Amino acid sequence: MPIEPPVVSPATIADAYAALAGGTPDAPVRPIAGGTDLMVTLAGDLGDPPARIVDLWGLEALRGIVVDGTALSLGALTTFTEIRHSALCREHLPVLVEAAASIGAAQIQNRGTLGGNIANASPAGDTLPVLLAVDARFVLGSVRGEREVPAKAFWTGYRRTAMAPDELVLKIVIPLLQDRRASFRKVGTRRAQSISKVVMAVAWRSDAIDGSGPWHDVRVALGSVAPTPIRASRTEAVLEGAAPTADVADAAADALAGELVPIDDVRSTAGYRRLAAARILHRCIREAGGW
Amino acid sequence: MTTRTDDPGALVILPGTVVPGRARPPVPLRREGPSKLTGVALYTDDIVVPGAWYGSTIRSTDAHAILDGIDLDPSFDWTTVVVVTASDIPGENVVSSIRSDQPILVPMGGEIRHHAEPLALLAAPDRGTLREARRRVRVRTTPLPGVFDPEASEHTFASYAIETGDAEAAMAGADLIFEGEYRVGHQEQLYIENNAMIAEPTAGGGVTVTGSLQCPYYLHEALKRGLGLGDQGARVIQAETGGGFGGKEEFPSVIGLHAALLARKAQRPVRMIYDRHEDIAATTKRHPAIVRHRTAVTREGVLVAQDIEVIMDGGAYCTLTPVVLSRGALHSGGPYRCPNVRIRARATRTNTPPNGAFRGFGAPQVEFAAETHLNRIAERLGISPLDIRRRNLLVPGDATPTGQVLRESVAAEEVLERAAEASEFVRLRARAEAERRRRADDGTSSSGPFRTGRERTASGIGIALGWHGAGFTGSGEVKLASVASVELTADGRIVVLTASTEMGQGTKTIFPQLVGEALGVSDRDVEIAPQDTAIVPDSGPTVASRTSMVVGGLVIRAAGRLREAVEREMGAPFAESYRAFARDHGALRVDQRFEPYPGGTPFDDETYTGDAYPAFSWAACVASVRVDLDTGEVQVDDVVAADDIGRVIHPILAEGQVEGGTLQAIGYATIEEIKLRDGRYLNDRLATYIIPTAMDAPRISAILVEAPFDGVPHGAKGVGELPMDVGAPAVVAAIADATGAWITDLPASPERILAALAAMPDVAGPRPGMSPPEDAS
C-alpha cells in the first residue's frame, strides 16, 4: 500500500531550492532524480515517506559531461547509461564507466543518476569508491548559495551526508591527472541487479609505461565494508611509493584484511568481505605488476 | 535454448519440429499465450470488482508467544473498517490439510507458533484507510522461547523407516565405508504473481473465491470446514495464475479463507492481494533438510549398503510435510541398486513459518545429498563419476528399497549416457583435471587466505543422475479417486472438464492435444472448461507432475469412451459424426474415475513396502562452471539435461519445463537461501532474496528421452519436477571439479566456497536453515 506524496516539478534550480527550503523536520521535502532508490523505499513502505517530493528530472542545468582544463565534471542528473556512452568518460575515467556498467541492469542505468548514488549515501553505492579514489569534489547548492565538499568529507555516517536537508548535489568534479591509473572491482550477489558485498576502487600515479614502477598518491577505496564508503588509509600507506611486486601485494592484502571491520548482514559475512577484499586488492596489484 | 545436432542418434528435438522417427504435426501454440501476450489475460489483481474492499492481515512479530490481546485504538474511527479475529470464524478454526493443526487465525489466549503468523484481518474501502487502521492495531503477547533447530525439536510431524536387506551386517563386512552430512536451507518458489484472492459473499450465506491457485478443490474443502459451508455454498474459481511451483498448492487455503472471512463479515467483496514482501515473509518454502549418509562400497565402487538419515524442518505447522518427507525418504538412496538399505526419515516442528510444497517435493534435498555423496565416494576410490553410476544404476528387473521391481520404463542408463555424450563429459573432465593438477604443481595456486593464485578462474564439470516417482506417492492416487470428464455438448462442442489448472506449464494446451488425438479431431476443436468448482469435477490437485500422466490418462480414457459411444450410435468415425450426434441426441458427458494401474504390488503405508510409484521419470544433468578463485563466485556456463518423461506430448513446453527447472535448480545450488534470525526470515524482499537473472542463466540443452509408461494410454510420466532434482548436485560436483572443494551445504555460495578454499570456516556463515539468535551476529 504505497503512499504517494505530492510531487512538484520546478522549471529552474532556483525554484527547486525554494521548494526544498520549504521542508521542515515534521514535513520533509525530498528531491527525486531517477527515483531508483526513492521509489523502492516508497513502494516498500520503508520508513516514513516525505511530505512532498521535488522532481529534478526537468532541470537541464544538472546534466552534461564536460572536460574543462584539468577536470572532468558531470551534472548530478547524469545517468549511468550516459556515463557508459560518454566518449569523455571512456577516455579520461574508464574506471567510472566500469562502475556505471556494473550497476543494476539496463533499465536502472537508464534512470539512475550519479547524483542519486551520491546523495543516497548507501555504503554499497558502486560509484562511491571510485569517486573517493579519484578525489572527486561535489558542488552543492541551496537557497544559501553554492559550496564544494570533497568526497572524502561527504559521507559522515550510515546513510548520512554533509548535505543540509534542503541542499542539492549540482555536479561532480574530478581532477584529471596524466599519469593516474585506476582499477575497479565489484563483488556482488549475482551477475546483474546485484548489490555489492564488496566493491573496491584503487587509483595511483605511476610514470612507468609498463606499470611496474612505484606507485604514488595511492588511493584504496571500498564500499560495503563499513557504514560508509571508506578509504583504507593503512593499506594506502603500505602501497605508497612501492612497486607492485608480489611482496608488496602480500603486505597490502594483509594490511587491508587487518584494517577492515565489516559486519555480517543479509548479503554476506564479515569474514567473506574481509577475505574477498584482500584477495581482489592482491589481484589488482598482481595485474598491475604483470606477474 | 540451443539444440545439439551433432549426435543424430539422440532424441534431439528442434523447437517446433517433430520427434525423429515419429510423424507428428507441428505442435499447437499455447492456448492462453495470445491473451497473456496482449495483456487481455486477467490475473487476480487485474479483476475489477465494483465495491470491493481491500483486505490485509495483522501478523505476529514473535516466533513463539501467547496471544494476550488485540487492541484497537479507540481514537480511530473504526466504522468503515471490518475487523475479523478468530472469534468471527463460523466453522472450525483450522486450515484444512493433512493434520489440520493450523488455525486460520490465532485465537485470543492461543499460541503463536511462528513469525508472520496471521492474528487478525482488516478490510477497508480504500488503501489509505486500511493503512491507517493497521497502524492503530496493537497486539499484546507474552513471548515464549522458540525452537529453531529441527534436531532439537520434541515434536515430530512424521517419521518413516524403510529397510531392505541388513545394512548393519553388510557394513560390518564391507571393504570401505564412507560417511557424509549434507544440509540444505529454505527456498522460495518465487512465482511471478504473488498470492492473491478475491472473495464475494453469495446469497444464502455462501462465498465465491476467485484467485491464483493450483488446486481449486483444496481451497473448496478449506472453505467448507472453516466457514461451515456445504458443497454448494463454497465455490472456487481459478483466475489466470502466474506460476505456482507448489507455492500455490496449500497456501491458497490460508489466504482464500482470510478473504472469505472478511467478505462474509463485510457483506461485500474483499480483495486480498499480497505484495512481494508479505508473500516471501508469510508463505510456504521448500523444507530445509539435514541428510546423513553412511555407505558401504566395494573397492570397485559397487554399493553394498546404505544407511541414510533424513531430517526435515516442517516449520510451525504440518501442512503437507508428511508427504514431502515420504517422497524424500523414498528418493533418498538415489537411482541405484543396493541390496542393503536402511532409511530413517523424520520431520519435526520448529517455530519458523510452515514449509510446504515446492517443485520436487522433498526429492531435491535428498537427491542433492545422495548424488554429492556418491561423487565423493567416486573421488575417494579414484573412479570416474560416470563409471560409478554405470556400475550401480537401476536397470529393468532391479528392485528399489521398498521392494518395487522395476519392470518397464527404466531409463537411468539412457539419460546418463545421452547427457554424458552430448556434454563431452569425459573429455572436459580430463581437461579440468589436468588444469587442476597443473595449478597445484607449478606453484601458481594461492599461498594463503589473502593471496591470489596466478589464474583467476578455474573450470569444472559435474554430473548427477536422478529419479522422480511419477504421480502421487503410494496409495495417494487410489485415495484421491480423481474424476475427469469429456463432454460433447448439445451444440456440438467438445469440452474437457478437469480441475487441473494452467499456471504457465501448459495444461490448457496439452489436454486438447490428448483428447483431439483420442477422438480423431484437431486439438483446436477441443475446449477446456474453466477451473471452477461449480463446473468441473475434482480431478485432484495440479501437483506431483501428475497432470500429464494421471489426469491426461483419464481424459484420454474418457474421450475414448465418448468416441466409442458416438461411433456405435452413428456407425461413422467420430470426427464426421459427432456434430450430428449432438444435434440428434443432445449432450453426452463421460466421467472417468481413476483406477489403479494394472500389475505391481500395492504400496503398504504401514511397512513402506511395495510399489511407491506407478513409474519413475529419470534425469541426468551435466553442468560446466567457472569459479572465481579470488571470490568464490560461480558462473554456470553450460548445462546439458537429459530427461526421460515417458512420452513427449509437446516438445516446446517440455523443454520449457527442463530449462526452467534447471535454472531454478541452479539458483538452489548457488545463490538462493533464506537466512533467519530468531525464526524470522531476514531476506524477505526481492532486493535480498536473490535468484538467478537472465545474465546468470547458462546455455541449457534439453534432451528429451522417451521410455513410455504402459499404465497410461499415452505413456507420459510427467516432467514438472524432475529437472529440479539433479541440477544442484551437478553444479556442486562441477565446483568440486574446478576447485577440489566439496561444498556439502546448499547453496554453494561464494562464502561457503571461499571458506573451503581458504580453510576459514567462519567465512561461511550459519549453516543452511539454521536460525541463530539475534545477538549472535
Ligand SMILES: Cc1cc2nc3c(=O)[nH]c(=O)nc-3n(C[C@H](O)[C@H](O)[C@H](O)COP(=O)(O)OP(=O)(O)OC[C@H]3O[C@@H](n4cnc5c(N)ncnc54)[C@H](O)[C@@H]3O)c2cc1C
Ligand atoms: C533494481 C535496482 C538495482 C540497483 N542496482 C544498483 C547497483 O548495482 N549499484 C548501486 O550503486 N546502486 C544500485 N541501485 C540503487 C540506485 O539505482 C542508485 O543508487 C542510483 O544511483 C540512484 O539514483 P536515482 O537518480 O535513481 O536516485 P533517486 O532514487 O532519485 O534518489 C535517491 C536519493 O538521493 C536523493 N537525491 C537524488 N538526486 C539528488 C540530488 N541531485 N541532490 C540531492 N539529493 C538527491 C533523493 O532525495 C533520494 O534520497 C539499484 C536500484 C534498483 C532499484
